[in-house]
Amino acid sequence: MTEADFLKAYDPAAFPRPSVTVDLVLMTVRGGALCSLLQQRQDHPHKGSWALPGGFVGPDEGLDAAARRVLAQKAGLPEEEAPGGWLEQLYTFGAPDRDPRMRIITVAYFALLPEDVLARAVKTGSGLQLAPLRLAEGEAIDAHLAALGPDGTPLPLAFDHEIILKTAVLRLRGKLDHSPAPFALLPKRFTLRALQDVHEAILGTPLNKPAFRRRLLDKNWLEPTGERESGTSYRPAELYRVRQQEKRSVAVQGGMTL
Amino acid sequence: MTEADFLKAYDPAAFPRPSVTVDLVLMTVRGGALCSLLQQRQDHPHKGSWALPGGFVGPDEGLDAAARRVLAQKAGLPEEEAPGGWLEQLYTFGAPDRDPRMRIITVAYFALLPEDVLARAVKTGSGLQLAPLRLAEGEAIDAHLAALGPDGTPLPLAFDHEIILKTAVLRLRGKLDHSPAPFALLPKRFTLRALQDVHEAILGTPLNKPAFRRRLLDKNWLEPTGERESGTSYRPAELYRVRQQEKRSVAVQGGMTL
DNA sequence: CTAATAGTGTCTGTAAGACAATATAAC
DNA sequence: GTTATATTGTCTTACAGACACTATTAG
Numbered sequence: 001m002t003e004a005d006f007l008k009a010y011d012p013a014a015f016p017r018p019s020v021t022v023d024l025v026l027m028t029v030r031g032g033a034l035c036s037l038l039q040q041r042q043d044h045p046h047k048g049s050w051a052l053p054g055g056f057v058g059p060d061e062g063l064d065a066a067a068r069r070v071l072a073q074k075a076g077l078p079e080e081e082a083p084g085g086w087l088e089q090l091y092t093f094g095a096p097d098r099d100p101r102m103r104i105i106t107v108a109y110f111a112l113l114p115e116d117v118l119a120r121a122v123k124t125g126s127g128l129q130l131a132p133l134r135l136a137e138g139e140a141i142d143a144h145l146a147a148l149g150p151d152g153t154p155l156p157l158a159f160d161h162e163i164i165l166k167t168a169v170l171r172l173r174g175k176l177d178h179s180p181a182p183f184a185l186l187p188k189r190f191t192l193r194a195l196q197d198v199h200e201a202i203l204g205t206p207l208n209k210p211a212f213r214r215r216l217l218d219k220n221w222l223e224p225t226g227e228r229e230s231g232t233s234y235r236p237a238e239l240y241r242v243r244q245q246e247k248r249s250v251a252v253q254g255g256m257t258l
Numbered sequence: 259m260t261e262a263d264f265l266k267a268y269d270p271a272a273f274p275r276p277s278v279t280v281d282l283v284l285m286t287v288r289g290g291a292l293c294s295l296l297q298q299r300q301d302h303p304h305k306g307s308w309a310l311p312g313g314f315v316g317p318d319e320g321l322d323a324a325a326r327r328v329l330a331q332k333a334g335l336p337e338e339e340a341p342g343g344w345l346e347q348l349y350t351f352g353a354p355d356r357d358p359r360m361r362i363i364t365v366a367y368f369a370l371l372p373e374d375v376l377a378r379a380v381k382t383g384s385g386l387q388l389a390p391l392r393l394a395e396g397e398a399i400d401a402h403l404a405a406l407g408p409d410g411t412p413l414p415l416a417f418d419h420e421i422i423l424k425t426a427v428l429r430l431r432g433k434l435d436h437s438p439a440p441f442a443l444l445p446k447r448f449t450l451r452a453l454q455d456v457h458e459a460i461l462g463t464p465l466n467k468p469a470f471r472r473r474l475l476d477k478n479w480l481e482p483t484g485e486r487e488s489g490t491s492y493r494p495a496e497l498y499r500v501r502q503q504e505k506r507s508v509a510v511q512g513g514m515t516l
Numbered sequence: 517c518t519a520a521t522a523g524t525g526t527c528t529g530t531a532a533g534a535c536a537a538t539a540t541a542a543c
Numbered sequence: 544g545t546t547a548t549a550t551t552g553t554c555t556t557a558c559a560g561a562c563a564c565t566a567t568t569a570g
Contacts, residue, residue, distance in 0.1 A: 016317050017275040020352075020363055059274050059361060063352035092350045092365050094278075094321035103317060105278055107350050107363075193522080210524075211559050218558095228568090234520040235567040451549080468551075469532050476531090486541090492547040493540045 018094070018103040022066045023054035023161070025090065025110040025168040026075055028118045029185050029201045033132035034172075036165060037075070037118055038147060038155065040127040045100050046158035050129070050147065052165075054106065063089065064256070067109040074128075075113065075121040077258070086112040086184035088255025091167050098160045110168040111258075112184040131155055135169055135204070145169065172202055179254055180221055183242045191229055191237035192216065276352070276361040280324045281312035281419070283348065283368040283426040284333055286376045287443050287459045291390040292430075294423060295333065295376055296405060296413065298385040303358050304416035308387070308405065310423070312364065321347065322514070325367040332386075333371065333379040335516070344370040344442035346513025349425050356418045368426040369516075370442040389413055393427055393462070403427065430460055437512055438479055441500045449487055449495035450474065 026037040038050040053074035057066040067087060071077055077085070087109060094105035122128045131147040134154075145166040146154035157165070175181055176199060183190075185198050196212050216222060223243050228236040284295040296308040311332035315324040325345060329335055335343070345367060352363035380386045389405040403424040404412035415423070433439055434457060441448075443456050454470050474480060481501050486494040 017277050018315065018317070019275050020278065057276065057352070057363075059276070060354045062354055063350060063363070089349065091347065092321060094315070094365070096318045096320055105315070105321070105365075107352070191522090208560050208562095209522095210561085213523075215559080232521080233569055235522050235569085237522055449549090466533055467549095468534085471550080473532080490548080491542055493542080493549050495549055 016103070018105045020057045021054050021104055021106045022057060022063060022070055023052040023093075023106045023108045023164060024067060024070055024074065025052055025108065025165060026071070026113060026118060026121075027110060027133075027168065027172070027185075028113050028115045028130070029198050030115045030119070030130060031132075032197065032201050033134075034169065034201050035118075035130045035132050036147060036168075037121065038129050038131050038157075039074070039125075040129070041158055042127065046156075049156045049158035050131070050161075051158040052108075052161050057107070063107050067107075067111075068258075071111055071258075074125065075111075075118065076124045077113075077117065077121075083117050083258060084114060084184060084188060085117070085258035086181045086255055087258055088181065090164070090171060093160055093164060095160065106164075108164045108167070110171065112172075112181055114185060114187055129155075133165060133169055135166065169202075175254075176202060177215075180242060181255060183221075184257065189225055189227065189239040189241050191239060193237055195240075274361070276363045278315045279312050279362055279364045280315060280321060280328055281310040281364045281366045281422060282325060282328055282332065283310055283366065283423060284329070284371060284376060284379075285368060285391075285426065285430070285443075286371050286373045286388070287456050288373045288377070288388060289390075290455065290459050291392075292427065292459050293376075293388045293390050294405060294426070295379065296387050296389050296415075297332070297383075298387070299416055300385065304414075307414045307416035308389070308419075309416035310366075310419050315365070321365050325365075325369075326516075329369055329516075332383065333369075333376065334382050335371075335375065335379075341375050341516060342372060342442055342446055343375070343516035344439045344513055345516055346439065348422070348429060351418055351422060353418065364422075366422045366425070368429065370430075370439055372443060372445055387413075391423060391427055393424065427460075433512075434460060435473075438500060439513060441479075442515065447483055447485065447497040447499050449497060451495055453498075 028035055037053065039053050041047050041049050041051050053070060055066065055070045055073070057063060061069070064087070071087065077083055090108040090110045092105065092107045096103060098104065118130055122130050129149070131149065134146045134148060136143040136145070143166070145162055147157060147165065149155045172181070182195070182198055182202070186194055192213055195216065196207055196209065199212070200207055221243055222240040225239045225241050227239045229239055230236060286293055295311065297311050299305050299307050299309050311328060313324065313328045313331070315321060319327070322345070329345065335341055348366040348368045350363065350365045354361060356362065376388055380388050387407070389407065392404045392406060394401040394403070401424070403420055405415060405423065407413045430439070440453070440456055440460070444452055450471055453474065454465055454467065457470070458465055479501055480498040483497045483499050485497045487497055488494060
């Protein structure tokens with residue numbers, strides 16, 4: 001056994017290497033619901049089921065770079081531009097049988113994008129869909145998550161992508177209060193009410209307005225622009241923007257702004 | 259470009275696959291300090307520097323299984339036994355140049371083990387060391403982390419292992435209050451004082467005793483055993499144990515008990 | 517003016533920090 | 544008893560939830 005371990009450790013080419021991919025959970029909030037971009041599989045295995053967009057990691061490509069590349073390809077985001085999104089490594093899934101064709105280890109990322117960006121991606125690509133995610137009550141990791149189709153019925157999910165989606169939703173919930181990530185779901189200038197709507201959609205529960213406002217403003221992450229929203233038939237709300245410094249300040253391995 | 263992408267996605271064998279390893283941050287608290295097991299490299303590259311124990315992921319081996327195997331090999335833990343530790347996937351590091359020999363993507367795990375288990379591992383193996391970790395003040399990810407040798411000077415760390423260690427420490431700090439993981443650093447029965455010492459070592463700051471006690475007991479994770487510690491020259495403290503149910507209850511992708 | 521929402525003030529309950537008082541075991 | 548620490552009680556402060564009140568804009 002020690003001999004075998006020795007060989008294993010010092011002659012890695014002696015046994016087959018796994019393929020490594022990145023899979024992306026591209027999320028946004030639309031119509032008060034947290035949604036994820038899914039792509040219908042055209043081939044076996046899991047033909048017809050819905051999968052996360054992904055791609056193989058190139059031989060000289062970093063993991064973040066691969067995630068950005070897939071994001072650009074699938075979501076139609078030019079890599080050089082700054083659409084104001086968020087990208088963060090989520091978790092790595094590597095069960096030996098997660099793909100029936102061969103051994104594939106996937107590094108899952110999640111991205112947050114403004115609604116219009118993802119809506120445009122859906123229209124551009126084919127077999128794409130922005131599916132509302134419905135997570136059963138309770139924060140347990142073994143709770144069931146459904147991605148709903150246009151008719152409100154759950155879509156069949158390919159591979160282990162339900163677990164990946166569930167992990168993403170729970171991670172996002174956990175980070176809501178401690179990370180500037182959720183701002184990536186809104187345009188550059190937004191009202192506090194819109195931000196609260198985003199939080200409520202992600203948590204799936206209503207929040208107290210004065211408390212929410214206090215909490216957010218006390219963090220000092222936002223600054224008022226002096227401008228107001230327009231087009232309302234009632235009192236327009238102040239537009240806020242994220243302080244420049246907060247776009248850099250990041251928690252533990254906290255992801256990156258796009 | 260679309261053609262190239264197509265080939266990339268559908269003919270993964272057409273380009274070389276990366277090697278995939280697991281690296282383990284094996285931590286414990288000793289002498290009031292958070293320590294990690296490090297192994298001195300016997301070969302180039304980084305010969306003489308100190309590295310995290312790790313190993314290649316086998317062709318039919320899951321990531322968690324690989325981490326457990328390396329844990330058993332390096333820390334001398336029999337895989338079947340239940341020493342009361344904690345194992346959790348940390349983050350995946352895959353910069354193309356992180357290893358000069360070849361492309362290696364590593365899935366980092368961190369483990370928490372009682373002090374005596376790791377101390378035994380250090381004595382058994384060779385070139386092993388349990389190094390106190392000192393993190394510069396401030397939670398910033400770009401702060402410097404040093405692993406101290408026996409003479410108190412920082413050890414040179416191999417590859418990107420400083421970043422991995424830093425990530426582990428920050429992750430552990432963040433989970434302290436929300437996860438039953440820290441209990442893995444103590445024996446099965448322990449006093450609240452010992453638990454507070456562990457928390458203080460990890461956070462690097464003293465805590466308020468009554469508040470700590472209230473917080474922990476209010477979580478209802480612990481139950482008194484009715485027994486007292488022995489061998490003290492003063493009033494012995496009550497011994498607590500973790501409720502059985504809490505060993506299962508786990509937060510978001512929260513790791514596993516050993 | 518009315519309608520509708522923005523934004524604020526205030527009360528209350530919960531939980532943490534600080535500090536002190538009491539309890540208990542070894543000697 | 545003394546000593547050292549466990550364990551509990553209490554005061555104060557900070558903050559979140561609840562609710563109501565005031566402000567502002569369109570029409």
